[in-house]
Amino acid sequence: MTGPTTPAPSSWPASGSASETRSSARLILAEAPVLAHNYHPLPVVVARAEGTWVQDVEGRRYLDMLAGYSALNFGHRHPALIEAAHRQLDRLTLTSRAFHNDQLVGFAERLAALTGLDMVLPMNTGAEAVESAVKVARKWAYEVKGVAPDRATIIVADGNFHGRTTTIVSFSTDETARAGFGPFTPGFRVVPYNDLAALEAAVDETTAAVLIEPIQGEAGVLIPDEGYLAGVRELTRRTGCLFIADEIQSGLGRTGRTLAVDHESVVPDILLLGKALGGGIVPVSAVVARREVLSVLRPGEHGSTFGGNPLSAAVGSAVVDLLATGEFQRRAAELGDVMDRVLAALTGAGVTSYRVRGLWAGVDIDPALGTGRQISERLLAEGVLVKDTHGSTIRLAPPLTITEEELRSALGALKKVLG
Numbered sequence: 001m002t003g004p005t006t007p008a009p010s011s012w013p014a015s016g017s018a019s020e021t022r023s024s025a026r027l028i029l030a031e032a033p034v035l036a037h038n039y040h041p042l043p044v045v046v047a048r049a050e051g052t053w054v055q056d057v058e059g060r061r062y063l064d065m066l067a068g069y070s071a072l073n074f075g076h077r078h079p080a081l082i083e084a085a086h087r088q089l090d091r092l093t094l095t096s097r098a099f100h101n102d103q104l105v106g107f108a109e110r111l112a113a114l115t116g117l118d119m120v121l122p123m124n125t126g127a128e129a130v131e132s133a134v135k136v137a138r139k140w141a142y143e144v145k146g147v148a149p150d151r152a153t154i155i156v157a158d159g160n161f162h163g164r165t166t167t168i169v170s171f172s173t174d175e176t177a178r179a180g181f182g183p184f185t186p187g188f189r190v191v192p193y194n195d196l197a198a199l200e201a202a203v204d205e206t207t208a209a210v211l212i213e214p215i216q217g218e219a220g221v222l223i224p225d226e227g228y229l230a231g232v233r234e235l236t237r238r239t240g241c242l243f244i245a246d247e248i249q250s251g252l253g254r255t256g257r258t259l260a261v262d263h264e265s266v267v268p269d270i271l272l273l274g275k276a277l278g279g280g281i282v283p284v285s286a287v288v289a290r291r292e293v294l295s296v297l298r299p300g301e302h303g304s305t306f307g308g309n310p311l312s313a314a315v316g317s318a319v320v321d322l323l324a325t326g327e328f329q330r331r332a333a334e335l336g337d338v339m340d341r342v343l344a345a346l347t348g349a350g351v352t353s354y355r356v357r358g359l360w361a362g363v364d365i366d367p368a369l370g371t372g373r374q375i376s377e378r379l380l381a382e383g384v385l386v387k388d389t390h391g392s393t394i395r396l397a398p399p400l401t402i403t404e405e406e407l408r409s410a411l412g413a414l415k416k417v418l419g
């Protein structure tokens, strides 16, 4: 295998506690009878990782250009995050919300300060945060806006990806995500993405909220026209409904700013965070909102056994502390410019078009050269991990800790497989 030239860290951690001795090939074969087939992973079995690099069972090294769909914005096992997790593991891991714990309020204070919003509802996965926001928006519509009982609607965008629960796939426009999972939850209207006129036409007195991704990640890193997010903000304010920004993938430094909505100086009513909030260590998500909005929840109406647990809160606080330095946002912006320039040079030479915001790119490959999956497999053979979104589009989303040399090396591998 001809991998990127930048060496992996010399001090890989000692072998983990698992006594797994099977080869990659055997481990992959062993999966079929015992694991649900809801994924189609690339044929690589990762055994350890550090920073931007992962290593498979046989010791082959790969540059991680996916970063756990942006859950690993700070790279694998960032020392500050690992230290925060270890410290907390040695003290207290779980209380449930039946009791207070000494880590949670600090996490909420930090997150409110980082986002400019007031209150936090801690959850675990992204889908849970979305589900929670749907509940909060509906309750707000009945109690504050005065929508007739059970009539609240939420407007979403075509091509959305907000998760996999039954309510969320109810408003997906991806047939693979929906087929066979009905009956679906009512109360959603789908409008074209990046179309303010269509959005305005869909709003009526039943509208509780508009729920959108400021950049549609799974759809292929689709960036709306400049002014769209500000337009959604103005429209929702004028018509008296909530703006819910799902920044589970776009948020926390990925786009070169703390949040993707920051590019248009927009503050939503409800912000959804997840993925990188758990530092790639624990699942942590949050609904962050204005006080008047999140105050509609009262004891007993919503919750989660693990939401806000002290281990998650300690790691989440360490994540927010990293972001508060601004270093990761700056790196994403600067290296995003490098990625943009290299992709521009590849356009017409295997790349048909691409979209970049910070260290996040959707790259459309000439279908004559292969599907996104085939390109991903060829990059794997070159020691670079990426993932297709759909068709011939691949997503590049390396850890924000990547060096320029590593980034150029990964993009060099892309050039090679297209050549």
Ligand SMILES: Cc1ncc(COP(=O)(O)O)c(C=O)c1O
Binding pocket: 069, 125, 126, 127, 128, 130, 161, 162, 163, 164, 213, 217, 218, 246, 247, 248, 249, 250, 274, 275
């Ligand atoms: C924008 C967005 N929202 C929600 C989710 C769901 O997050 P999770 O997989 O943690 O449930 C994702 C996952 O990719 C996402 O990209």
